[in-house]
Amino acid sequence: MQTPVSDQVTTGPIEGSTKTYVATESGLSVPMRRIALSNGDHFDVYDTSGPYTDPDVEINVHNGLYPLRRGWSSEHRTQLAWARDGVITREMEFVAVREGVSAEFVRSEVAAGRAVIPVNRNHPEAEPMIIGKNFLVKVNANLGNSAVTSSVEEEVEKMVWATRWGADTVMDLSTGKRIHETREWILRNSPVPIGTVPIYQALEKVDGEPEKLSWELYRDTVIEQCEQGVDYMTVHAGVLLRYVPLTARRVTGIVSRGGSIMAAWCLAHHRESFLYTHFSELCEILRSYDVTFSLGDGLRPGSVADANDRAQFAELETLGELTHIAREHGVQVMIEGPGHVPMHKIKENVELEERLCGEAPFYTLGPLTTDIAPAYDHITSAIGAAEIGRHGTAMLCYVTPKEHLGLPNRDDVKTGVITYKIAAHAADLAKGHPRAQERDDELSKARFEFRWIDQFNLSLDPDTARAYHDETLPAEPAKTAHFCSMCGPKFCSMRITQDVRRYAEEHGLSTVDAIEAGMQAKSEEFAERGNQVYLPVVE
């Protein structure tokens, strides 16, 4: 399906949906995506796409989005500080509506440090969202030009495209000369929190030579990004000099870019990381903008062979130490996790992170559960992401089919996001999130009742579901036919079940035993009907 484009970004609602807003007591309006159903009913879902899917909003990337949160608070305090003081902020109220929980519950989770609301006071365009184990599992999409690619508009479109399909946050990992300008465009046009890795820009300033990095240069870079409005920052402050040798016998050594930069600096100077030695000063800077720490796992495993090793867990211990320091400063914190981990070693990562880091939200990259499928690492990692998500990981960083091989294109970004929405939702179901199963049931009912268009529109990707169906049965009538394209009209069922059910309802039978008592009559009715039966979909 074609979508209109304004200033090179995708706008207009997702097929079958409209934008709606829920008004709160204090007058906030919280966006939701409303899926219309053919039976006249509708189903509302969490909406990450921002104003781009609202036809009533004029989009101009040169002007940026409306600064929703401007003036929500004049004081320079963090969500953590407010929460500790028992104050429910508008951000908390906004988030509560999105999640379907009470604002007080949101406040208490933030106060405990079990959840973070990453909203830099200088990024008023962002719609507040929450990351924590007791909320919907979130998905992050990494974007970032390599030096050679793409206009700034293209970078903005990548962000819009990722959030359209469900990315809850976006990390801008751009490198190269126009890094500041690119980030500015993304921030002014982003409805979701933006994360960065400041060490990348700092390295640009010293021509890519890590040993030339200094605390002062790094600090100034962080302040520059805080001023712009970056909502959370990856800081690899846990890569200590003494941990570097622990990677010597690994199969794949250090695979984190930031981790290897800091390891290189430590080796070059044979001194402790300036990120570690100046961590308290860093906390003071982030606190004054309410920027959230994403403490990076610079020593994460790059292969299943290296999973859960001494280097990885030594760093995690240090991240725990830093978490408590950051909290003393009133700064929100989440913790980054692996990487590559076989299924049986995944749960241990969550348990250890929660114990060492005081239940700070865990934010993992996959993990990939096997190394043998390059070109399919969105799948090898979705298996691990769903598993680590169900055990309590709060946000999943997506992996695209191009991982390890090349730069993701537009299709790869969509595939990565949809795949991770699946993993996040599978985890939500396993955790028993109150709202999670409603959507599964709505779609399953539509499937069972042959409401094809409802089935498409309730799915994560209506365009592709419809396209696959049309490959076999293009005709429009097929969308309302009471059979499945796999088996054809003669060979379709669930009808048999509908008969059983109808019978039960007609006779108001309240127990299955009672239904059973009616089986004889049932079988006669069935014989009268010419014993017609249809065959179902799956075998």
Place this chain on the structure above:
Amino acid sequence: MQTPVSDQVTTGPIEGSTKTYVATESGLSVPMRRIALSNGDHFDVYDTSGPYTDPDVEINVHNGLYPLRRGWSSEHRTQLAWARDGVITREMEFVAVREGVSAEFVRSEVAAGRAVIPVNRNHPEAEPMIIGKNFLVKVNANLGNSAVTSSVEEEVEKMVWATRWGADTVMDLSTGKRIHETREWILRNSPVPIGTVPIYQALEKVDGEPEKLSWELYRDTVIEQCEQGVDYMTVHAGVLLRYVPLTARRVTGIVSRGGSIMAAWCLAHHRESFLYTHFSELCEILRSYDVTFSLGDGLRPGSVADANDRAQFAELETLGELTHIAREHGVQVMIEGPGHVPMHKIKENVELEERLCGEAPFYTLGPLTTDIAPAYDHITSAIGAAEIGRHGTAMLCYVTPKEHLGLPNRDDVKTGVITYKIAAHAADLAKGHPRAQERDDELSKARFEFRWIDQFNLSLDPDTARAYHDETLPAEPAKTAHFCSMCGPKFCSMRITQDVRRYAEEHGLSTVDAIEAGMQAKSEEFAERGNQVYLPVVE
């Protein structure tokens, strides 16, 4: 990459591999796929592709494959009967080499009923393979024309294509007039065991009217298929009359085709299923050909809402009862499982199946862990397949992206098979299969040492991995470049780790502490090198 085609089927080795054969003491030759490595070494992997990937074998689908197993045994006994008598058959010996275990271990697992070797004596073309929790997790691919499609050659090619990418068995679910002929072609050309659902053909014989089915007609159909050489058969003998009402209040009722046929028959006649009442006779027929039962779950859930409900588990209890009857008759048995199950309810399925069915091999369809992603159900189900596999499921029936929407094409079949090889391998890693991690480590080493072509060839899909890499860096030299296409020459590392490692090795440091002692010297050496550092792949 183009592959030559003979008689419309794909032949020739997979990119980067050659066919090799391992000779056993008793003179059997067991096929393996040998992956050549650029360092002169090689890595052998389990090979399901049969003679089609051996350039020295002339393929003619009209003649069929060489009958490998003809004359291996003159007696009409089952692998189970031999195993119980302490006899190691050639099939067991063949399987032992493929799995890298002792033949005696194979025998003991078959004798215990924990594993099956599905080999009809009338399918001598098949290469023996084993299905059991203590062996590599297997993958089945469902094929089957809808009445309208495809020549018989096309059906054979689908089977060849699926086994090329790793399908361990294939189920022929064909319907329509040419069902017998199609199956004959597939059997004579298949190097893997073929499974069927005889009730489909039986229904064709009564013009699709279930109530016209009879034991006699079904029995004759089963004998016809046994004679042809079908290796295992799905029998929905657990769908009892009294269970049908248990589906009345389900969200998606009965979704198994065979299950609804038998439910319809039971309702029409208000009698118990003839599959259940004549089960012992059925056992005698299967025993005389050594055809393996795949006891079907006709009441499996068709949505996460219906998972683990009374209908599903009531049927499973009956399957347990039938398992013990079949074993008394010396017939091999596996048990089919769901379907649609949320992650937190998956483990219970395996535990219950093992307890009720005496650890008979479990063979599951997915399960899908959420219903909200039609067009991506290979992924929603790969998550469940990996999870159920790690808990002991022996074979995973693949799901393609077209599930619920349409008929899979050639690309869908490949995507489904590769996706399920990932799930099976992730489960093998989690179960600690001795051979599983070797391949991950080989590929990770290749990745770390920038042996790009080795990385492609060691992957599950060398063609796609190479194609994705070439999108960014097409030039041939890039295949040997010591950097990654994501970051470019200046921005690539692991180099730092290689330095750390090289240092450790040069100094013969045996402990990490000792390495640490050498850090000062290390930092000087690093400074001399101009402090050059590269940035790694993933962030």
